[in-house]
Amino acid sequence: MRKIVFNVITFPGSNCDNDAYYIGKIRGAKSEFVWHKDTTLKNPDVIFIPGGFSYGDYLRCGAIAKFSPIINEIKKFADKGGLVIGICNGFQILTEAQMLPGALHMNESLQFICKHQYIKVENNSIPFTSALEKNQVLDIPIAHKEGNYIIDDDGLKSLQDNNQIIFRYCDENGVVDRKFNPNGARDNIAGISNKKGNILGMMPHPERAAEDILPGNDGIGIFQSIENYVKSYI
Amino acid sequence: MNELAITKELILEHGLTLDEYDLIKKTIGRDLTYTELGIASVMWSEHASYKNSIKYLKTLPRDGSALLTKTGEENAGVVDIGDGLAVSFKIESHNHPSAVEPYQGAATGVGGILRDIFTMGARPVAALNSLRFGNQNNPQVKKLMKGIVSGIADYGNCFGVPTVGGEVYFEDSYEGNPLVNAMAVGILKHENLATASAIGVGNYVVYVGAKTGRDGIHGATFASIELSDESEEKRTAVQVGDPFMEKLLLEATLEVIEAGLVEGIQDMGAAGLTCSSSEMAAKAENGIELDVSLVPQRETGMTAYEIMLSESQERMLLVIKPENLAKITEIFEKWDLDAVKIGVVTDNGNLRVLDKGVLKAELPAQLLVLGGDAPVYDREKIKPKYLEEVQKFDPNKVEIPKDFNQVILKLLNEPNIASKRPIFQQYDHMVQINTMVEPGSDAAVIRIKDTNKAIAVCTDCNGRHVYLNPYEGTKGAVAEAARNVVCSGARPSAITNCLNFGNPYKPEVYWTFVEAIKGMSDACREFDTPVTGGNVSFYNENPTGAIYPTPTIGMLGIIEDKDKVITQDYKNVGDVIILIGDHCNEVGGSEYLKSIHNTISGNSPKIDLKHEKKLYDAILDMADKKIIESAHDCSDGGLAVTLAESCFKQNGQILGAEIKMEMKYRPDFELFGESHSRIVVSCNPKNVELIQKIAQQNGMNSEIIGKVIEEKFMLNDLINIDVEKLKTNWSTGIIY
Numbered sequence: 001m002r003k004i005v006f007n008v009i010t011f012p013g014s015n016c017d018n019d020a021y022y023i024g025k026i027r028g029a030k031s032e033f034v035w036h037k038d039t040t041l042k043n044p045d046v047i048f049i050p051g052g053f054s055y056g057d058y059l060r061c062g063a064i065a066k067f068s069p070i071i072n073e074i075k076k077f078a079d080k081g082g083l084v085i086g087i088c089n090g091f092q093i094l095t096e097a098q099m100l101p102g103a104l105h106m107n108e109s110l111q112f113i114c115k116h117q118y119i120k121v122e123n124n125s126i127p128f129t130s131a132l133e134k135n136q137v138l139d140i141p142i143a144h145k146e147g148n149y150i151i152d153d154d155g156l157k158s159l160q161d162n163n164q165i166i167f168r169y170c171d172e173n174g175v176v177d178r179k180f181n182p183n184g185a186r187d188n189i190a191g192i193s194n195k196k197g198n199i200l201g202m203m204p205h206p207e208r209a210a211e212d213i214l215p216g217n218d219g220i221g222i223f224q225s226i227e228n229y230v231k232s233y234i
Numbered sequence: 235m236n237e238l239a240i241t242k243e244l245i246l247e248h249g250l251t252l253d254e255y256d257l258i259k260k261t262i263g264r265d266l267t268y269t270e271l272g273i274a275s276v277m278w279s280e281h282a283s284y285k286n287s288i289k290y291l292k293t294l295p296r297d298g299s300a301l302l303t304k305t306g307e308e309n310a311g312v313v314d315i316g317d318g319l320a321v322s323f324k325i326e327s328h329n330h331p332s333a334v335e336p337y338q339g340a341a342t343g344v345g346g347i348l349r350d351i352f353t354m355g356a357r358p359v360a361a362l363n364s365l366r367f368g369n370q371n372n373p374q375v376k377k378l379m380k381g382i383v384s385g386i387a388d389y390g391n392c393f394g395v396p397t398v399g400g401e402v403y404f405e406d407s408y409e410g411n412p413l414v415n416a417m418a419v420g421i422l423k424h425e426n427l428a429t430a431s432a433i434g435v436g437n438y439v440v441y442v443g444a445k446t447g448r449d450g451i452h453g454a455t456f457a458s459i460e461l462s463d464e465s466e467e468k469r470t471a472v473q474v475g476d477p478f479m480e481k482l483l484l485e486a487t488l489e490v491i492e493a494g495l496v497e498g499i500q501d502m503g504a505a506g507l508t509c510s511s512s513e514m515a516a517k518a519e520n521g522i523e524l525d526v527s528l529v530p531q532r533e534t535g536m537t538a539y540e541i542m543l544s545e546s547q548e549r550m551l552l553v554i555k556p557e558n559l560a561k562i563t564e565i566f567e568k569w570d571l572d573a574v575k576i577g578v579v580t581d582n583g584n585l586r587v588l589d590k591g592v593l594k595a596e597l598p599a600q601l602l603v604l605g606g607d608a609p610v611y612d613r614e615k616i617k618p619k620y621l622e623e624v625q626k627f628d629p630n631k632v633e634i635p636k637d638f639n640q641v642i643l644k645l646l647n648e649p650n651i652a653s654k655r656p657i658f659q660q661y662d663h664m665v666q667i668n669t670m671v672e673p674g675s676d677a678a679v680i681r682i683k684d685t686n687k688a689i690a691v692c693t694d695c696n697g698r699h700v701y702l703n704p705y706e707g708t709k710g711a712v713a714e715a716a717r718n719v720v721c722s723g724a725r726p727s728a729i730t731n732c733l734n735f736g737n738p739y740k741p742e743v744y745w746t747f748v749e750a751i752k753g754m755s756d757a758c759r760e761f762d763t764p765v766t767g768g769n770v771s772f773y774n775e776n777p778t779g780a781i782y783p784t785p786t787i788g789m790l791g792i793i794e795d796k797d798k799v800i801t802q803d804y805k806n807v808g809d810v811i812i813l814i815g816d817h818c819n820e821v822g823g824s825e826y827l828k829s830i831h832n833t834i835s836g837n838s839p840k841i842d843l844k845h846e847k848k849l850y851d852a853i854l855d856m857a858d859k860k861i862i863e864s865a866h867d868c869s870d871g872g873l874a875v876t877l878a879e880s881c882f883k884q885n886g887q888i889l890g891a892e893i894k895m896e897m898k899y900r901p902d903f904e905l906f907g908e909s910h911s912r913i914v915v916s917c918n919p920k921n922v923e924l925i926q927k928i929a930q931q932n933g934m935n936s937e938i939i940g941k942v943i944e945e946k947f948m949l950n951d952l953i954n955i956d957v958e959k960l961k962t963n964w965s966t967g968i969i970y
Binding site: 012013015016018019022023051052053055056057058111112113114115116141143145205207208210211213214215 | 384387388391392393394476477478479481482569570658659660661662663664665666667669670671672681683796884885886
């Protein structure tokens with residue numbers, strides 16, 4: 001069986017690209033960087049749009065990155081059912097590029113916040129969560145200033161009706177409450193997918209919790225899910 | 235050279251003395267041009283020339299077989315850690331800019347120190363910050379703190395370096411003159427070690443990075459005067475940072491260095507193009523000729539004077555072989571950055587500045603630089619009178635508190651002791667996924683990918699102790715820093731220092747400076763931790779006087795086996811708690827005296843360096859044998875605070891402790907005094923015997939003082955509190 005291929009997109013200002021690349025590599029995948037100005041992908045099984053500050057986030061986060069040439073290729077790949085995961089700034093870029101609904105606003109505290117955060121698996125039927133249990137509680141770090149997910153009432157209903165809310169902020173026991181919401185996100189939303197479930201956007205960083213040596217390894221389940229899915233067809 | 239005429243007033247306005255001007259004039263045999271005056275004044279400013287400190291800095295231990303660069307000769311020190319890798323690290327002040335414009339001042343402090351690291355060919359892997367403010371209840375102080383913390387956060391977060399540690403202290407003496415000491419740590423492969431030298435006559439001098447504007451002109455001179463009410467007017471001397479630009483510059487710079495395209499490189503920090511060109515030329519004993527009209531500019535009509543003195547951020551100067559220009563330009567273009575040839579390396583030893591071909595300045599590079607002809611002064615020293623006053627304080631006269639529960643609750647709520655989470659959670663401390671021990675522990679631990687190693691880093695200085703006894707206090711600062719990395723399982727390896735003092739022309743200030751250097755020197759020699767570099771910041775004064783003398787130590791420790799990292803929190807109920815070290819009878823300068831008895835006096839704790847070193851050996855032996863579950867040193871707040879802090883687990887949970895110990899001295903001194911050379915460890919009961927044996931072999935006292943329990947903190951019949959309550963107080967001491 002060939003190796004799973006990760007494509008990690010690097011925009012100017014991406015700063016979690018090396019992290020996603022590294023986790024792919026140590027998990028036995030073939031990790032490849034793809035420069036944002038490129039017009040071809042490198043035969044990915046899964047595309048990572050990493051965290052960071054594309055173009056410095058001087059405008060709306062992700063507002064310039066969406067114009068990069070590679071975005072068209074990512075869209076084509078996703079349209080064919082390919083897996084795309086956007087983490088943090090990657091999630092922001094996916095919403096700006098309208099590959100996912102809603103938008104990410106400034107945290108309610110107006111401050112950057114970096115900490116361990118519990119999230120609850122709301123839907124384990126998509127390729128990114130199949131190795132997890134429904135309602136499982138994960139400790140996954142967050143690190144963002146603009147992670148406050150907003151969406152209108154109809155949009156929220158549509159997300160709920162289609163099971164697109166994948167992760168919600170909670171406490172260690174899985175209680176979803178405003179108290180445990182670090183940024184003010186609507187309905188405690190930490191991550192959503194598209195209707196087909198092949199595009200995932202999430203504010204928490206699973207790649208920061210994917211090794212036993214670091215404080216927390218609950219992100220491993222997300223990588224296992226991806227690997228299980230890809231292995232089913234390669 | 236048709237320029238502004240040089241007058242006495244103009245010379246003084248530039249911060250040069252008339253004697254200094256005459257010296258330069260004598261050397262070159264003529265009057266200076268206006269551009270030359272600007273160049274000479276920034277290079278001979280305190281900030282760039284170290285003229286009042288270098289004599290004493292040279293007495294610090296600066297040798298070590300692991301050092302790959304000579305101290306003070308490159309932008310940052312470089313320590314070999316084996317496996318073909320090295321660590322580059324340095325700390326630097328940005329106090330005055332931060333006092334005047336907190337957000338940009340702090341942000342550009344971070345940017346400047348990061349450039350010092352990647353100009354060495356190293357990728358920054360960690361940032362730390364030592365911050366000192368006045369009383370946090372003062373709204374002005376709060377404004378400064380918020381500005382400074384956001385400036386650090388926004389810059390480091392966007393750049394993508396984890397900000398993993400440091401200190402935050404609040405003392406009245408820092409009011410109006412906060413200290414912002416930024417440290418950065420990078421990793422490089424030996425073969426990529428870059429040098430700040432203009433090697434090779436005929437090589438090109440290439441300007442890369444952001445365009446030049448009028449910001450920061452005379453920043454170095456600004457750093458070399460006392461702050462006054464007029465300082466607000468100097469606001470234009472503060473630079474503006476662009477972390478996104480810095481991130482691009484990082485990637486492009488490392489790409490050209492790793493491709494072997496660079497002969498010499500220096501960042502443009504204080505004194506900008508002037509400093510980088512003259513220092514690189516002087517180091518290679520060459521000259522540099524450049525034409526400022528070729529410098530990419532973002533404002534129109536800039537003069538040679540302005541371009542040479544601008545401290546616009548995110549710029550670097552490269553010296554390259556002519557045939558590599560095309561490749562370098564291509565790499566920088568990929569990152570949307572300018573790379574422009576502005577001059578050449580010459581053999582005449584002069585810094586020669588042209589503007590559209592017209593000569594504006596020509597000065598010998600050696601004349602300008604530290605180690606060359608820049609002046610070296612020794613100043614008058616007088617032991618300050620206040621020392622006798624504070625040291626004669628008799629701590630035995632303070633009353634023993636009736637309720638120790640209240641004392642520990644109050645101490646944990648003091649902002650100097652309380653959790654710094656409200657601050658460090660604004661810093662991305664996990665990016666790059668190397669942070670094995672997160673902020674809030676004795677030291678942060680960063681693993682080195684693709685090796686078995688990790689490094690531990692911290693900053694330390696108890697300014698109050700240094701104020702009460704500059705020599706002992708500074709020894710203590712080095713010791714505390716070393717102890718903190720030891721508590722992570724790391725062998726102390728080398729230090730960088732940031733020496734924050736008042737006006738060196740005041741004999742009392744200068745005396746404390748020289749005493750501090752002696753203390754640092756003695757401690758570093760004993761611990762075999764050479765000083766790899768750093769920075770001196772004088773003139774830290776506000777209208778009421780000098781700050782506490784604050785020689786901040788940035789310590790690097792090496793962990794050979796990353797499976798042997800130790801953290802400070804208790805791990806298991808039933809583990810035994812052991813004090814390695816002696817009982818405490820010193821309470822001078824403690825947080826306890828300040829907080830409970832409202833006095834900052836007494837003598838600072840004394841330290842026996844040989845004894846302290848044995849403590850390190852003992853703890854490291856225990857760490858190596860994997861027989862301790864936790865280690866936490868005794869420092870601010872004393873033993874009781876150490877014991878309590880270990881109850882607050884890194885993962886947010888809590889444990890408790892039941893302490894039963896014999897008191898040799900007054901219980902308040904025993905529990906809240908800040909004696910050195912003490913570390914509290916916890917262990918599985920089966921390891922107690924071996925731990926005590928190792929302590930004994932190293933000449934250390936060890937004493938079983940208690941055990942880990944659930945949720946209660948109990949100490950003899952003096953303290954009995956729920957840990958949750960302690961934690962609430964500890965978590966809410968900093969009001970952000």
